[in-house]
Amino acid sequence: MTRRIRLGEFPGGVLEINAYDDPTDSHSGVYLESRHADHRAQRGAEMQYRPTAIGYLRTDVSGIARFHDESQIRTLATRLGYDFADMIVYDPKFGRPPVARLKAQATRLAAEAVIIPGPEHFESGRIPPSLVEKLDVITVTPETTYARRATPPSPELPQRTVTGT
Numbered sequence: 001m002t003r004r005i006r007l008g009e010f011p012g013g014v015l016e017i018n019a020y021d022d023p024t025d026s027h028s029g030v031y032l033e034s035r036h037a038d039h040r041a042q043r044g045a046e047m048q049y050r051p052t053a054i055g056y057l058r059t060d061v062s063g064i065a066r067f068h069d070e071s072q073i074r075t076l077a078t079r080l081g082y083d084f085a086d087m088i089v090y091d092p093k094f095g096r097p098p099v100a101r102l103k104a105q106a107t108r109l110a111a112e113a114v115i116i117p118g119p120e121h122f123e124s125g126r127i128p129p130s131l132v133e134k135l136d137v138i139t140v141t142p143e144t145t146y147a148r149r150a151t152p153p154s155p156e157l158p159q160r161t162v163t164g165t
Contacts, residue, residue, distance in 0.1 A: 051112035053082035053138075056102055058121045059091045069117040072140045077115055080138070085109045099128050106135055113138055 055073035062069045070087055077084040088105055090098040099122075106114060113136040119125050127137050127146050137146040 050081060050083040052085045052109055053077045053080075053113040053115055054085055054102075054106055054109060054111045055087040056098075056114050056116050056121065057087075057089060058098070059089060061121050062117065069140075072117060073115045076138065076140050076143070082113060082115075085111060098122075099131055103131065103134055112136060115140065117141060 055070065055077070057066065057069050057073070059066060066089070070089075073087065074084055086105060086109060088098075088102055090096075090101070102114060105111075114131070115138045116122075117140050119127055119139060122128060127139075131137060132146045132148055134148065136148055138144070139146075
């Protein structure tokens with residue numbers, strides 16, 4: 001029986017391919033084994049957390065530039081270090097509330113940010129404060145971040161009072 005081994009390294013692991021050639025054995029063939037490599041830890045690099053981002057755009061605003069806008073959103077997410085998870089495309093002819101769907105998808109994916117081509121993709125060209133309460137909102141043009149931690153409390157919410165102990 002002849003055994004041939006091939007090793008292929010990829011980010012995060014090693015792929016080992018074992019080929020067994022035995023003319024007398026009916027079970028000869030190729031067997032794959034995948035092992036996680038600790039080579040990054042040996043070189044001093046550690047696995048880092050990448051926050052999740054989703055994209056959002058309106059078809060009536062993007063028009064024929066829709067795919068360009070999607071590409072710009074993905075590029076910005078990568079450049080800012082986000083793990084891009086989903087693109088939410090809103091078409092007003094379906095009449096579903098876009099911000100509610102956006103919030104629901106962000107919650108489901110545990111997203112930290114939503115990236116949009118520009119503020120004009122929201123009604124009246126303003127970023128909804130209720131969205132900024134849940135997520136960081138990043139615009140491609142102009143490149144601006146509306147950080148949820150920097151947002152003052154919404155006036156609709158009752159003020160909290162602190163009682164002494």
